[in-house]
Amino acid sequence: MTSDRKSASAPAGQGSRRLAETVAGLIEKDIVKEGLPAGAVLGSERELIERYGVSRAVFREAVRLVERHQMARMRRGPGGGLVVTEPDPGIVRDAARVYLRHAAVSRRQLLETRTALELAGVATATERLTESGIARLTEALDTEQRLMEQGVTLGHARNLHSVIAELAGNPAVLLFVEVLAQLDQDMVQEKWEAGGPPEEGGREAAERSHEAHRAIVAAIVAGDAPLAQHRMRRHLQAIAELLPDEASE
DSSP: OOHHHHHHSOOTTSOHHHHHHHHHHHHHHHHHHTTOOTTOEEEOHHHHHHHHTOOHHHHHHHHHHHHHTTSEEEEOSTTOEEEEOOOOHHHHHHHHHHHHHHTTOOHHHHHHHHHHHHHHHHHHHHHHOOHHHHHHHHHHHHHHHHHHHTTOOSSTTHHHHHHHHHHTTOHHHHHHHHHHHHHHHHHHHHHHHTTOSOHHHHHHHHHHHHHHHHHHHHHHHTTOHHHHHHHHHHHHHHHHTTSOOGGGO
């Protein structure tokens, strides 16, 4: 029996909530360690209660926590048990955005972090680029163009940044690029709705962003990672200047 398993058998004085959190952590760790895919059954309730050495009440509270984290769910009936599920990245992104807004993150802080992530992502995406990757980048640019022609001037450009991050093959980069890009867009939109630049100014900014994206993609397709990074940095600096970050000045 490992030390982790022993930690599940807590002293009688320890709160059941804390014990349930410990067991939930062990369950999630086992799912990852065993590499279980969505749909796999970790075990029946009886088997898992014995495996983790806790009461049924504590185990069921642990399952509720695991279900909240979208790591697994309990399926009742014959052939049932704790079934591994696929976490929804949208819920994770929303939770991260709520936390950062609550922490009063500034646009300057967002863009500093985003720049570091996106420069790393664009370099890796350039190195890993395939023909299908080129097709996806081209499609993202075409979608931007269509949206601008339809009058969409805010939020139209986020997709390309997500595509580049995804082509880098790093789930952490993709997750946080999407979180930071969406959060920055939320801040910009709030300022504009409160009396920011006129629609024409938004159109001009969208066109400049689109041209910057075309230049970044051209460098990626050419296999020139330093140039792609240079163009991405310049593009993100332009985004930073779109609205002053009053909270950090």
